[in-house]
Amino acid sequence: MGKPLALPLPGLDVGALAAASLVPPGGEELRVLDLFAGAGGLSQGFQQVGFRVAGGSDIDPDACATYSRNFPGAQVICGDIRLPEVHEQVVQAGRGVDVVVGGPPCQAFSQVRNHSRIIDDPRNSLYREFVKTVDEIKPPAFVMENVPGMAQMGVLEQVKEDLELGGAYRVIARVLDAADFGVPQTRKRLVFVGIRRDLGESPPMVMGSEATAYLSLVRHAKGKYAVEGRRDEGRAALLMEALADPDNLSVVSTDQALSDLRGLQAGRREDNMGIGELKEAESAYQRLMRKHLSGEIANVSVPRINADTVTRLKKIPAGGNHRDLPEALTARYISGEKWGPSTDSGKLVRAHFYAYRRLHPGMWAWTLNTKADSAYxxxxxxxxxVREFARLQSFPDHFVFTTDPRRGPLPGRIDGGQAHSRYRQVGNAVPPLLAEEIGKAVQATIRRARQAACQE
Incomplete structure (x- = not known):
């Protein structure tokens, strides 16, 4: 299928690997290396299963600062993995790990033409680094996540073939939605799971509640929204009941995620708050998020808001957007104060659909982006x-988002300032509860293979 992998990658010595890595299980601690780690959503999920985080790599110094703070025992490599010295540090940090995970940015999936391979495209050099690193470390398993659109771009089989490394790995790919795994946010990711062929196991299938297939937020008329079932009525009714139950962790709404933080005020400058100031937890999800919290909860500052936005939000119902505004409030400026870019028409435009969106308390959130105003x-x-963003992403409350203390431009730093960096780190992350379920399945597969090897 297509040309062979266009990389000077060494061959796989299965015999040597079997002798080196199929050790007695005995509940041994498995180790994971995270590439393109960002703040560490994948690492957090795997750690929650019991993996030890051996190391993480990213180019963004702010994300590296967050990663270092939350995984103090891990080796953090901050720099461009395409540089030979950085790549070598990553490989050394990953020697002997059980799983390599990561989400390499890929820029040229939709431009594949004339049977060219995406791994040959210079714009996909980071993806090539992931494949190369897996081949050099040769872990028993790997997980690569990416945009779900890849599945519709005609390159899914190419990627799968690249990741198989000439038959050394068995690989499956599935689109998973975080909301089906107890995350109070819909976030679809295409997840590739590879298991080294000499383990004698197939890659595990990860299954969630399938709530996203049976429940949806429906707009009936201007200002009228409701959570409703679809398809199989019986299945939808059971999932609706689970969603409404604050003690059920299988499907979680925004209110179940955030209600204990409702006292936060717009313009709050203090970023930390004593746990004694927190309202009592009102759901199983909130109790789960607080599980290892002590002392203070961080990232609770709230952006300021201008008068026009407040006026509009008061007229937008939960779950709604600018389409629910009365005509009088569709003018670009209401109070006369000029802020943000103006429009030629003097009215709100299509782009403002994303600027005035209110969450619905009885439903999970839509996919958050990297900006504070992506959800009200x-x-x-x-x-x-940022803490509420983190709750909707399923980061536990003890996980602190921070930035590199150095000011000004740094290699790999994205402009926008400290506050934007923290929102961006959360918005770009893989939800830890989704990563946890993947980690459980991979962990069970590796241990089953090692148990079988010990019994031979």
């Missing part, structure tokens, strides 16, 4: 704090 609170006229 369902009750208060305000944006969300």
């Amino acid at each position: 609170h369902y009750r208060a006229a305000r944006a969300l704090s």
Whole structure:
């Protein structure tokens, strides 16, 4: 199928690998290396299963600062993995790990033409680094996540073939939605799981609640929204019941995720708050997020909000957007204060659909992006704090988002300032609860293979 992998990658010595890595299980601690780690969503999920995080790599110094703070026992390599010295550090950090995970950015999936391979395209050099690193470390398993659109771009089989490394790995690919795994946010990711062929196991299938296939937020009329079932009525009814139950962790709504933080005010400058100031947990999800929290909860500052936005939000119902505004509030400026880019028409335009969106308390959130105004609170006229973003991504409350203390431009740093960096780190992450389920399946597969090897 297509040309062979266009990389000078060494061959796989299965015999040597079997002798080196198929050790007695005995509940041994497995280790994971995270490439293109960002803040560490994949690492956090695998750690929650019991993996030890051996190391993480990213080019962004702010994300590296967050990673270092939350995984103090891990080796953090901050730099461009395409540089030989950085690549070598990553490989050394990953020697002997059980799983390599990562989500390499890929730029040229939709431009594949004339049977050219995406791994040959210079724009996909980071993807090539992931494949190359897996081949050099040769872990028992790997997980690569990416945009779900790849499955519709005609390159899925190419990627699968690249990751198989000439038959050394068995690989499967599935689109998973985080909301099906107890995350209060819909976020689809295409996940490739590879298991080294000499383990004698197939890659595990990860299954969730399938709530996203049976429940949806429906707009009936201007200002009228409701959570409703679809397809199989019986299955939808059971999932609707689970979603409404604050003690059920299989499907979680935004209110179940955020209600204990409702006292936060727009313009709050203090970023930390004593746990004694927190309202009592009101759901199983909130209790789960607080499980290892002590002392203070971080990242609770809230952006300021201008008068025009407050006026509009008061007229937008939970779950709604600018289409629910009365005509009088569709003018670009209401109070006369000029802020943000103006429009030729003097009215709100299509882009403002994403600028005035209020969460619905009885439904999970839509996919968050990297900006603070990508979602407004369902009750208060305000944006969300970084902590509330993190709750919707399923990061536990003890996980702190920070930035490199050095000011100004740094190699790999994205402009925008400290606050934007923290929102971006959360918005770009893989939800830890989704990563946890993947980690459980991979962990069970590796241990089953090692148990079988010990019994031979």
